[in-house]
Amino acid sequence: MQLSCFIVDDEPIAIETLSLLIGRFCPSLKIIGNAVTVKQALTTLQQQTVDILFLDIRMQQETGFDLLAQTGTPSFHIIFVTAHDDYGIQAIKFSATDYLLKPVNAEELIAAVHKISQKKQSDKEQVELLLQSYVLQKQHQQKRIALPDQTEIKFVPIDDIICCKADNTYTTFYLVNDKTILVSKPISEYESLLEPYGFVRVHQSWLTNSAQVISYKKEDGGYLLMSNKIKIPVSRQRKHLLKRIQ
């Protein structure tokens, strides 16, 4: 099935590069246009139906978030294309929105487009969370996080996460209602995301929510007893991190 796509980036050379890559590696995509400003993009998006929007985060004085804030509930899927932007990337990760890093790797581009074409869920809730996160992340006020499992994206209150366990490139989230969510992303990604919210990586395999810690036991090399009775080992190399847990 042919999908239409639209590229928004303030640098024409970046648009050209991405167009070349799409033309070469993604035959299922048809580029219907591009824009270098938010205003320009809005005009096109109001007139035409677009399936995928490739969106840069930082554009001169504006951001890709400004565009999303003005489109209302988008009918398209979004793939951010960005070089490096702390708060932007954090918000994107919080909402589990797809993104590509510049310089764009062809394999990652193909994977992202494939994922989008398989997607059944609407982007609505994700975009809401994304915009919220972008504003709240700076003050560490974010309340929810999007966790994509095999079938769908789940929106979970951060306070409900008890701990996360690393399993190679997968991460298992243990929640207060005894449910677990398996996410196909490495734990290190969530470590940096959740650290400002009181999460501590006490072990190479474990990320723990300090608010859910009941006590620290010294036996068996030292472990944390969590509210759901799970015992989380504290590695000896990371004992100094215990002071972050009140």
Added chain:
Amino acid sequence: MKILNIMKVKKMKKAIIYCLLMLLPAFSFGQLSPVQKMVNGKPCDTCEVKYYIFKSNNFPWAIVGGGFASELMSEANKTSRLDKSYNHKIIPTLDSVFNVAFFSKNQIVSIKNPDYKNIEIRIDINNKPFLDWKIVNDLKPDNRYKINNTEVSSDNETWGNIHQTPDIKLGYNDMAVITLRYVKTKKIYQKIPIKRILSKPTILFYYQTALSAKSIKDNLQGFLNNEVDTPALKSVKNNLVLQKNKLGVLGIEYLQQWDKIEYSFDQKSWKGFKSSFRSPFPYGSIIIDENDVPPGTTKTLYIRYADEPETTHKIEIKGIAPIAQTSWFKIGASIMLALFCFAIIYFIIKRNHKKQLLTLKNKNADIETRLSLLSGQLNPHFLFNSLHAIQGTINSQNPKLANTYISNVASFMRNVMDQSKKDFISLQEELKLEEDYLQLEQQRKTFSYTILVDENLQATMIDFPPMLLQPVLENSIRHAFNETLPNPNIKITVNKEDKDLVVKVTDNGLAWNAIAIKENHGLSLIRKRLALYAEKLPKDLPITMDIAYQQEIGTVTSFIFKNWIS
């Protein structure tokens, strides 16, 4: 005109003392004033006229319309005791206008009545003639005054005739000299120098008492029992203190009845001293409290003779808080205590400060090291060499290789940036990073590498300092390998030895150790980082680095992580 001598003795002790001291000259009070002013031809009962009556050894005389200040009086007393004749003493006066009256008769002290017909008078003011020689007997009584014959005791004494000089006007420090001589012989009979002096009301006493209801009884009792002439603080100087919660009583020790003293704190509104002969302070006193002088401030109290601005006397009153009221011992003890507390606080703060400083220093060093990790370790060579290599792939018309290479460089750079922020990454992540690095270097230099990990190790579970091995690898590639070396190879082995994690990097090239230590900071960076880890980690988890060159084998760099695996 008949004059009755009056020696009205006051009931006040003070007055008695003064009067006794003042035997010569005598000083009189009267219930009916001996000297009255005439107003519209009638003696005025309410008008006050200042006067003195002197009884020298030779004759009685008086100054009418002039006054002494009490302190000058006491000076005069001293003088009178030392010198009975007054011949050479200056009599001080406070008033600008007065006249001198000579009496013909005095029976209180038996002295000969002079024959005023045979005595001439002359007055000079500031050595300039004011009244030329004139027979005293020819001086007429001044009809502006009435001299009363007032009764004293049972004797009805009279003073006989009165002879008054014209008004003498004096400014401050002006001096009038009255000379009396015999008409015939021209021999000097008496000289009376009178000088007008600026007098300030300084004969005061000061007393402090607590105000609280509990103590007011005791205080009042003490106050009332106190001899009037022995107040707490006599001869008040220019400085007083008012302690917190106390009242200050400032009183006048002695004052002529016609003199009024007024006071002010601002020199604008003046108030008179309250006086009552029934009070312990008959000449007047004022009460000073915290409203006048709040604790911690110093106020100036101005005191002067009523409406005579020149006579203003200044007293500084310092309001003090209780701490300063205490004895020197208490003050000393307080200081010691304060010093002691200060010392303790100082040491605590210093210790904390030192701790904080150390933490900050470590943090700083940490950041510095992380920065070096980004900017120094991955030095510009790496970036520019990478760009150079990319240029090469593009120019060789191999866009696919160029794309891959760019992606690899980008992802490596990003991983370094992300992971070097952390204290630890997993051993697996570290090995992946180092392998990415080796692969990038392989684009430019020909060498092979092998990475061997002990099967018993779970590389995803073991903590490892990010990018720790990279400077070692870089040294091998740069310094150990050259064009002539056949089959350059780098070998990374990770083993578990007992509880220790042992990581060895071996190159089969030239000895680089000595050169490297001198030349680049890659190794010193590793040492710095190891020192930081040593501070963070428990004592039983030391990390050591050892570099050794062995013939035939090459350079072996070993990292031993003691007790790393439990």
